[in-house]
Amino acid sequence: MKIAILGCSQLVTLAGPARPRTGAELRDLAIIADGAMLIEGDRILRAGSPSEIEPLLDADSTVIDAGGRVVLPGFVDAHTHPVFAGNRAGEFEQRVAGTSYAEIAAAGGGIRSTVRQTRAASEDDLLAAVQRYVRWFLASGTTTIEAKSGYGLSVEDECKLLRAIARIQPLRCVATFLGAHEVPDEYRGRKHDYMRVVTEQMLPRVAAEKLAEYCDVFCEPGVFSVEESRAILTVARSLGFGLRMHADQLSNSGAAALAAELGAATADHLEHTDARGIAALRAAGVQPVLLPGSVYALGSTRYPAARAMIEAGLAVVLATDFNPGSSPTPSMPMILSLACTQMKMTPAEALAAATFNAACSLGRQREIGSLETGKLADFVIHDCEDYREIPYFFGIQAAREVYISGQPVLGRW
Ligand code: NIG
Ligand code: FE
Numbered sequence: 001m002k003i004a005i006l007g008c009s010q011l012v013t014l015a016g017p018a019r020p021r022t023g024a025e026l027r028d029l030a031i032i033a034d035g036a037m038l039i040e041g042d043r044i045l046r047a048g049s050p051s052e053i054e055p056l057l058d059a060d061s062t063v064i065d066a067g068g069r070v071v072l073p074g075f076v077d078a079h080t081h082p083v084f085a086g087n088r089a090g091e092f093e094q095r096v097a098g099t100s101y102a103e104i105a106a107a108g109g110g111i112r113s114t115v116r117q118t119r120a121a122s123e124d125d126l127l128a129a130v131q132r133y134v135r136w137f138l139a140s141g142t143t144t145i146e147a148k149s150g151y152g153l154s155v156e157d158e159c160k161l162l163r164a165i166a167r168i169q170p171l172r173c174v175a176t177f178l179g180a181h182e183v184p185d186e187y188r189g190r191k192h193d194y195m196r197v198v199t200e201q202m203l204p205r206v207a208a209e210k211l212a213e214y215c216d217v218f219c220e221p222g223v224f225s226v227e228e229s230r231a232i233l234t235v236a237r238s239l240g241f242g243l244r245m246h247a248d249q250l251s252n253s254g255a256a257a258l259a260a261e262l263g264a265a266t267a268d269h270l271e272h273t274d275a276r277g278i279a280a281l282r283a284a285g286v287q288p289v290l291l292p293g294s295v296y297a298l299g300s301t302r303y304p305a306a307r308a309m310i311e312a313g314l315a316v317v318l319a320t321d322f323n324p325g326s327s328p329t330p331s332m333p334m335i336l337s338l339a340c341t342q343m344k345m346t347p348a349e350a351l352a353a354a355t356f357n358a359a360c361s362l363g364r365q366r367e368i369g370s371l372e373t374g375k376l377a378d379f380v381i382h383d384c385e386d387y388r389e390i391p392y393f394f395g396i397q398a399a400r401e402v403y404i405s406g407q408p409v410l411g412r413w
Helices: 023-027 050-056 089-096 101-106 110-119 125-139 156-165 191-208 225-238 255-262 275-284 292-297 306-311 332-343 349-354 355-361
Strands: 002-012 029-038 043-048 062-073 073-079 142-149 172-180 214-219 242-247 264-269 287-292 378-380 399-404 405-410
Touching: 002 050, 002 378, 023 349, 029 050, 029 264, 043 050, 062 073, 073 264, 073 355, 089 101, 110 156, 125 142, 125 156, 125 306, 125 405, 142 156, 142 399, 156 172, 156 191, 172 225, 172 355, 191 225, 214 225, 225 242, 225 255, 242 255, 255 264, 255 275, 275 306, 287 306, 287 355, 292 378, 306 332, 349 355
Parallel strands: 002 062, 073 142, 142 172, 172 214, 214 242, 242 264, 264 287
Antiparallel strands: 002 029, 029 043, 062 378, 378 399, 399 405
16 A cells, blocks of 8 residues: 655655765755655655655555655664663762762763663563653654663673664664673673673674674773774674774774774764874764764763864764763754754754764665665654754654654654
């Protein structure tokens, strides 16, 4: 059965070459004014004008009237940590009072406190917790997330998180193994022993059970150094994982250069990356994943140098970094707002970074991230007439109807 979407004030297709967009390409959203789209099964048959689409309808086709609103590809949130137990609202209060994220972590809080709570939870408990966040993602207009483990930090607990990720519905998920997120309590002072658990036990098991496509490391002095991250990621690469990195978040440690050296898919955060780091990413074709939500929520003003990255020709991605510590938001519209107001990205650049370029960073550019013939019908009707209203209004829920694989998963109100 066919479904037609009619009455789109703007059908923002992002049609174009199936490779990461850079420079001026980021500002070309391939918008069809007064657009329409035809879907059959889970795929897009065609996007065009109403006069092109209407003649293709059959008697039993369903028509969805967008009512003069904007239709976008679902956001692709390429960096999240959604599976955890409890939350850290207490630490948030401490940070507001002046204690830093690093001080809280050094005192045994931070990631390790979430690890203690997450280890005590069953896979079903974690799935129930994450399904609540899944509703939040959908309500924000997100249809795909990259989801990291990293709050288990033992072989069994990391696998438990990854199995919970595999059961998430109906959001599309791409799983990333983040066993090197922190050194757990029982390995304090024995980091190299923990790294051997990661490389000799966790990575082979996660690969054998096909529980994750990517491997990530928190590369930061005091957590995993550049040398330690290189050792872990090299093993991951040899086992067939794609690579992502938490790089240069709290200091300029050379993590971006390591991402370039290893040919990582992405280097994420980059708040402290300098011109040399940017040049290295450019030369190696690594996509920067910028996470302004974590800068905002940590009360910092040091946003990554998005303009310099765009001017250098990097295929910028935006993501939420949804996690219970540094970035407790699932809202891509909020991230777009921060990208525009704090990093001076244009609304068009921000939208391309949050959809098509994000899909590229996950190797999904032929399936999602744009509204083009043959792609999966993951799209959202937003409660506005012009896409620029999405970063402009902030703190609202603009997604009105959300479709994944052509099926309604949220809305029609
Ligand atoms: O991306 N930096 C490391 N990981 C997360 C924070 C995780 C946490 O605080 O629980 C981040 O900011
Ligand atoms: Fe993160």
